Amino acid sequence: MAKLESRKYHIYLLFGFFFIVYICRLFYVQIIEKDFFVDRAKTDSVDKVVEFPVRGNIYDRNGKVLVQNEIAYDVMLTMRDFKVDTLKFCALLKIDTSEFRLRLKNIKNKSINKGYSSRIPQVFESLMKSENFGRIKERLFNYKGVSVKKRTVRSYPRPIAAHVLGHVSKVGPRDLNRDQFYIPQDYRGSSGLELFYEKELRGTKGWHHYLKNRHGKYISKYLSGALDTTPRPGNNLKSTLDADLQEYGELLMTGKIGSVVAIEPSTGEILAMINAPTYDPNLLVGGEYGANYQRLAKDKKKILFPRAIQSRQPPGSIVKTMQSLISLNIGVANEYTSFGCNKKLVGCHDHRNPLTLPEAVQHSCNPYYYNLVKKIFFKGRNGNMAQLRRGIDDWEKYVRSFGLGDPLGVDLYGEKDGNVPDVKEYDQIYGKNRWNYRTIYSISIGQGEFSLTPIQMANLGVILANKGHYYTPHLIREIGDEKLVFADSNFYHKTLIDSSHFEIVHNGMQWVLERPGGTAGKSRLEGVTICGKTGTSQNPHGDDHSVFMAFAPRHNPKIALAVFVENAGGGGGTAAPIASLMIEKYLKRKVERLKLEQSMVEKVFY
Amino acid sequence: MKTRGNILLNVDWVLIGVYLALCLIGVLNIYAADFNPLSSDFFNLENRSGKQALWIGASLVIGITIMSFDSKFFKSVSPIIFVVVCLSQVVVILFAEEVNGARAWLKIGPFKLQPAEFSKFATALFLSSYLGTFLNEKNTDEATIEEIGKGMRRFFKGKKVFSLSDIDILKQVVPIVIVFIPVILIMLQNDTGTALVFGAFFFVFYREGVIGRVFIIGLLAIVLAIITLMFDKHVAFTALGVLAILVYSSFIKSTSMALFSIGIMIFLLVCKAIFGWSTSLNTYMLWGWISINTVILIIVPDLWKRIERGVIIGGLILALGYVGIIGKAYGVLQPHQKERIEILLGKKHDKTVSFQTDQSLNAIGSGGISGKGFLQGTHTKGKWVPEQSTDYIFCTVGEEWGFIGTTTVLILFLILIFRLIQKAERQRSKMSRVYGYCVASVLFIHLLINIGMTIQIMPVIGIPLPFFSYGGSSLFGFTALLFMFVKFDSQRLDIL
Numbered sequence A: 001m002a003k004l005e006s007r008k009y010h011i012y013l014l015f016g017f018f019f020i021v022y023i024c025r026l027f028y029v030q031i032i033e034k035d036f037f038v039d040r041a042k043t044d045s046v047d048k049v050v051e052f053p054v055r056g057n058i059y060d061r062n063g064k065v066l067v068q069n070e071i072a073y074d075v076m077l078t079m080r081d082f083k084v085d086t087l088k089f090c091a092l093l094k095i096d097t098s099e100f101r102l103r104l105k106n107i108k109n110k111s112i113n114k115g116y117s118s119r120i121p122q123v124f125e126s127l128m129k130s131e132n133f134g135r136i137k138e139r140l141f142n143y144k145g146v147s148v149k150k151r152t153v154r155s156y157p158r159p160i161a162a163h164v165l166g167h168v169s170k171v172g173p174r175d176l177n178r179d180q181f182y183i184p185q186d187y188r189g190s191s192g193l194e195l196f197y198e199k200e201l202r203g204t205k206g207w208h209h210y211l212k213n214r215h216g217k218y219i220s221k222y223l224s225g226a227l228d229t230t231p232r233p234g235n236n237l238k239s240t241l242d243a244d245l246q247e248y249g250e251l252l253m254t255g256k257i258g259s260v261v262a263i264e265p266s267t268g269e270i271l272a273m274i275n276a277p278t279y280d281p282n283l284l285v286g287g288e289y290g291a292n293y294q295r296l297a298k299d300k301k302k303i304l305f306p307r308a309i310q311s312r313q314p315p316g317s318i319v320k321t322m323q324s325l326i327s328l329n330i331g332v333a334n335e336y337t338s339f340g341c342n343k344k345l346v347g348c349h350d351h352r353n354p355l356t357l358p359e360a361v362q363h364s365c366n367p368y369y370y371n372l373v374k375k376i377f378f379k380g381r382n383g384n385m386a387q388l389r390r391g392i393d394d395w396e397k398y399v400r401s402f403g404l405g406d407p408l409g410v411d412l413y414g415e416k417d418g419n420v421p422d423v424k425e426y427d428q429i430y431g432k433n434r435w436n437y438r439t440i441y442s443i444s445i446g447q448g449e450f451s452l453t454p455i456q457m458a459n460l461g462v463i464l465a466n467k468g469h470y471y472t473p474h475l476i477r478e479i480g481d482e483k484l485v486f487a488d489s490n491f492y493h494k495t496l497i498d499s500s501h502f503e504i505v506h507n508g509m510q511w512v513l514e515r516p517g518g519t520a521g522k523s524r525l526e527g528v529t530i531c532g533k534t535g536t537s538q539n540p541h542g543d544d545h546s547v548f549m550a551f552a553p554r555h556n557p558k559i560a561l562a563v564f565v566e567n568a569g570g571g572g573g574t575a576a577p578i579a580s581l582m583i584e585k586y587l588k589r590k591v592e593r594l595k596l597e598q599s600m601v602e603k604v605f606y
Numbered sequence B: 001m002k003t004r005g006n007i008l009l010n011v012d013w014v015l016i017g018v019y020l021a022l023c024l025i026g027v028l029n030i031y032a033a034d035f036n037p038l039s040s041d042f043f044n045l046e047n048r049s050g051k052q053a054l055w056i057g058a059s060l061v062i063g064i065t066i067m068s069f070d071s072k073f074f075k076s077v078s079p080i081i082f083v084v085v086c087l088s089q090v091v092v093i094l095f096a097e098e099v100n101g102a103r104a105w106l107k108i109g110p111f112k113l114q115p116a117e118f119s120k121f122a123t124a125l126f127l128s129s130y131l132g133t134f135l136n137e138k139n140t141d142e143a144t145i146e147e148i149g150k151g152m153r154r155f156f157k158g159k160k161v162f163s164l165s166d167i168d169i170l171k172q173v174v175p176i177v178i179v180f181i182p183v184i185l186i187m188l189q190n191d192t193g194t195a196l197v198f199g200a201f202f203f204v205f206y207r208e209g210v211i212g213r214v215f216i217i218g219l220l221a222i223v224l225a226i227i228t229l230m231f232d233k234h235v236a237f238t239a240l241g242v243l244a245i246l247v248y249s250s251f252i253k254s255t256s257m258a259l260f261s262i263g264i265m266i267f268l269l270v271c272k273a274i275f276g277w278s279t280s281l282n283t284y285m286l287w288g289w290i291s292i293n294t295v296i297l298i299i300v301p302d303l304w305k306r307i308e309r310g311v312i313i314g315g316l317i318l319a320l321g322y323v324g325i326i327g328k329a330y331g332v333l334q335p336h337q338k339e340r341i342e343i344l345l346g347k348k349h350d351k352t353v354s355f356q357t358d359q360s361l362n363a364i365g366s367g368g369i370s371g372k373g374f375l376q377g378t379h380t381k382g383k384w385v386p387e388q389s390t391d392y393i394f395c396t397v398g399e400e401w402g403f404i405g406t407t408t409v410l411i412l413f414l415i416l417i418f419r420l421i422q423k424a425e426r427q428r429s430k431m432s433r434v435y436g437y438c439v440a441s442v443l444f445i446h447l448l449i450n451i452g453m454t455i456q457i458m459p460v461i462g463i464p465l466p467f468f469s470y471g472g473s474s475l476f477g478f479t480a481l482l483f484m485f486v487k488f489d490s491q492r493l494d495i496l
């Protein structure tokens, strides 16, 4: 009896023991491991929903829209409710059934689509343009489980300046790793100004925190919205481009490969930057982005290549202006210095003989510059190799002060440097001291190892127009409400040429268009004094490239520009008339030489 | 008879107070678990809180009704109640519609009743009235571990362990039959969880000496079964471990060594239960246990000499056979039951089931020390835990009231259960004592399984938390169960 009664203690012990175990377990779960469970509970039940900011617009210098945003539609499927006739649905969205199946598979694959739930709409077709969407809207909403989400995409009211403006594309894994800002649904600038000013344009995302239930439905704001933020739109950019001039330049460059860069000399603002051939920037927007991009990228004419800042070409005779200035500045020549046109030294065309310095610019006499540059290098000590090397070093300093041999620093990524040949390079090519002036004379007429990008050519025009200085060329003048200041020392560059020497060269450049025998006589513009210089960039692979560098008007210049047309022959034939028409368009806002315009537009060089 | 008029004085107000407190906390948590911002009226009968409040009221009526009868009346009608409840379950099995795989609901007009919830009460009442009548103090089986050891030794020596005449049919067989009738009926309703609760009556049998060695061997068998299912790769080790226990039981004069070995194993199991299950650790645990046994075998002087070969071989064969049977029995289980067991043992992580239990643990764990506050539980609001107002009601307590809330509830239950045992021991009538133990044990098992399930130390077995979970049937059943004891207790002085 007593023994049995003592069993009550066993039961007390056993029950009590389990209570202690349970309290220990609760202590472990609720106190020791609390953070782990809070975290896990939050990942499950709190959804962060993004509200995308509106990307900043880009305007031209006169306030005309270059890039804006347009509503596009994401077609969403709620898989639990989605039941359709596959063939009809595919026909409606213009996709084939295998693509349809692939997309559904990807939507349901949780390793790709992390937040997948059959009750939450999933993106099926991304960024459908509103005109396409409007066409199928009615029929689309007849299907169960189909819904639509509005987003914005880039839109270009005028299909111009594609390379300069650039495009946006979906972020990739690298972007996600590099910048915490991005989430997988983001789009980011991936070329042109869109890329360079990405941080200004993109704005700040808004976040909403929702408490969701087991089925993924939102039941309320998390913490009554205390953590929520509203999106801040990106900054609008005001560009330096003149949309009309840009558009006109692209018209003139139809059927041609090359580029035109026009800069306002007094500020360094780029008025036009034409890369030809170009494309409609609207092609790289929305659902058709991938296919169009592939097509453009594969084109043999290298349509996506931003030639204006990346194409390195021999500048040809346009550097004769610079050679003249250097010779004047170091005092090896003056306005009246003359050399005979000795065609044995280097080829030339027939012209009056001998020529003074401005006349040599006017006629672009090659032997003249053979002699002039020889004089620059040797400084009267002919045949002395040491003097030649020193002379080239000196010359190189001058040339580099023109912003050549290095990228100018335009506000685009990928600008190339061009090449200014130097002693080292010649040593490398020919062997140390195994070369002489005769080996390297092509430097004097802008051929051989000498190369410039089109924007550097245009900038040479700026330096001539400004009589010795330039501002870093740029494409954006205002970000949001803030005007960018380019007048400070970081952007102001002075060449080593004294401004007093420029008038002499300007005379020659004016005569290029205005005097008989000038190489661009046909490109005169009534009422405007244009100073220009033709060039022929030698092309070992085919027809020579046509180059023209100019500024206008001669007094108080408003525009400096360079035109580079590949395989178009001499500079006077194609590049000069195009430059002249550009100047007319910019200064008079209206082109009256319609015949010349038409003949230029119709020229095709590929 | 003097005391009859004074019934209110003799009522144990601690039991009733704790009961009311639990019901109140329960309905508050049901309100939170079922909270609907569009219809947030607590007493709205469209809401579960409103219905539960109504049922609490009805329960009080049931309680008062029970209190107003004489306890002798219940003793006499207990067989009738038992038969009626059993028959109603037969009706349910034959005619009820299937809901969630179980045929358990009886429709009476607009009400739905679950007879199984009442069969705990009916069985407890009938069993205690039976034992109160037939339990013979002299013939109780007071077998201890040493006696089992002796029995084992006789068995292995080929001697007779016990004869059939040793078995007192009235005392040892009938009570077990009484318990097994409702168990079978409930199993037929596909309600394994509720059937399991009837295991509670084994505590009663143990206390009353109905089973002694059966209980201890059964306990060992359960432990061995768990180990087998947990470590099927280590069956041989398990058998060896069991053998070690048998060896201690047989040859060590004091039980302390045997208890020590079993104790270590339980300690390891408990550690695992508290800190979560993981298969690799389980293996270390088993190895640790076996090495400890080996060390004991070596360091205890003369132990080897005293072990007989027959015992070792016989024990090994028995244990291996048992392990084999467990394996086979396990193979017969339905897939979802297997899955639940495997998840519990940490062998498998099923997505749907572990989702449910993980969410339950997320809710409780994220509550922290003081909880997120009433109606502020994000997991509760989001209905992340299924069945949160019924089987998983404890999650709401954990999330919104934190560790303070969960321990408060546990302590209230502890007070209730210990008070029941204490009161049961003070009964003069055997029937009241047995009944008290029945109530305490049933409540304990419910608590153990239900809360254990929400904190992932028990398998997912859908049974309610007494007085807490939403549902009229279970509340009525538990109320009747408890108040009947309060009634017996209030009349304990009447019975000599």
Ligand SMILES: [Zn+2]
Residues within 6 Å of the ligand: A341, A348, A349, A351, A364, A365, A366, A367, A368
């Ligand atoms: Zn000549």
